Amino acid sequence: MVTVSFPDSSWRDDVGPVEGVTALVWDPTDPPPTQELDVFVAPYMGGPDLIEPVAQVPSVRLVQLLSAGVDAALPVVPEHVAIANAHGVHDAATAELAVGLVLASQRGFDEFATAQAKGEWLPRKFRPGLADKRVLILGYGSVGSAIGRRLAPFEVELTALASRARGGDELVERVHGTDKLLDLLPQHDIVISVLPGTATTRGILGAEALAALPDGALVVNVGRGPALDTEAALAEAGRLRFALDVTDPEPLPAGHPLWSAPGVIISPHVGGVTEAFRPRMVALLREQLARLVAGEEPIHVVDRG
Template sequence: MTVVTLPDDSWVRDVGPVPGIEYVTWDLRTPPDRAEEVAVVVPPYTGASAQLSALSQVPRLDLVQLLTAGYDSALPLVPSGVRLANAAGVHDASTAELAVALTLAALRGLPDFVRAQSQDAGTWLPLHLHPALADKRVLILGYGSIGRAVAARLIPFEVELTAVASRARGGDELVPSVHGVDELPHLLPHADVVIVLVPLSAHTEQLVDADFLAALPDGALLVNVARGKVVDTDALVRATSHGRILAALDVTDPEPLPPGHALWSSPGVLITPHVGGGSSAFRPRAVRLLREQISAYAAGRQLRNIVHEG
């Protein structure tokens, strides 16, 4: 029998039995039961990054299966020779929904209405024609599975889509072609909305810098549901401080964003506290992935979403 750890009993119940697999629960906070036998570890969804050093307690560990799409913080803590898989696809629906919600909220001025309602007596704001999402030129920066999920949700809003990935390639049923990131200087001046979805790496850290922001037209909206470090925070503060561009951010650098940080008070900036994947859509998709991945492991089949071969 192959021993697999799951974060708690609820995950054991939901994933269900798999032939050849025996489950133990481990939240990475205490020494694991049957550490000498564990081959696969599924860390908890939240708070795992601070605990991943505990993986060194599992001498025969072969695979770490994350419940997050991002893996940049986990990679340095995975022991040598251990494979790492992320949860690509699990968060597509949740993150795509939030990307669209942030876009609509920022364009249609919803934060202003919330502030007006939260006043003691409430304030009925005068009519103001806010920008619509309809007819906007939307650039999706990072056209992987989440990027495609965003594109599919945006098409009914009657937008003009441009997809950008690390390299140019052919399109799909949603976009006629995918541009390479090297084309950004020519694409950004024509983008009304940029939705950032790239993973964090040495190539994407501070990809959205002062030159990137300066290339956007006045009134453009930057939506970041990727990682905070993809954006140069100081450059973003300067670009938004006078209202030249808008920003809707689910991630920031630093994170959590401390009280008093300039981004909190920058006009036209909407901030949510890294909740892109945190919806009711997460659990059933995560359970399906774990069931498929654990079954494949037990049967010796090819695994999904391997991001590090060990």
């Protein structure tokens, strides 16, 4: 028998019965359950404070996240406890938003929305568009490749970059390593970051990287906010454009200069927040629990190294 805790009753009810599984509800702001617990399902988008209480339950062997990112869990989950993320669940929704942000900026939707609020009909002008543009995807994992698949029909030239160089796929001939970033940036019109929140990615899009981009280039961030140096972005705003679903700091405080910087579009970290999320996550949870009951290894376990 496997005992699992869900962060609220809606998750327990949506997952439903799984043979060999005892389900209970534990809101980690409350005291830990008295019974032994094998799997802790963390609250969606919860910070470290909502994951740290799992350390009080020594029987837990797996922390299952509802997010793709793991940066909130890594510092607070004991080393002997496995962490599994929601690999694949958010790919489509995040890719949709990335493409939406690109189109919104390239075609001027932000200006149109502002003008509509004033009842103003803007004069026509030629805008960058998307066809024939050179797009660099930073973080070419499952989300990055999902973005690439959606961009390819727009007749763009795709380049992919990941932590290490490797062979390509049906979209790109090869995947470059991060050591090639400064060489690649001057050759691209659009940069889309899907980078995770790690020590090595923090500030990777800093002053030197942004200065390497050509005038008018667009930087989109749907990964983690700290990958883009906020002060460097503010210094380049106007020469470059930015479309950001994540920011540093986050939430972005009222009055922060990013809100009013020229050529900046901001959405409130909603990359995975569509109606596709819950049914896809429920399917993953059911599969994960069935594997554990069968004595199999859990899927999507994060390499903590």
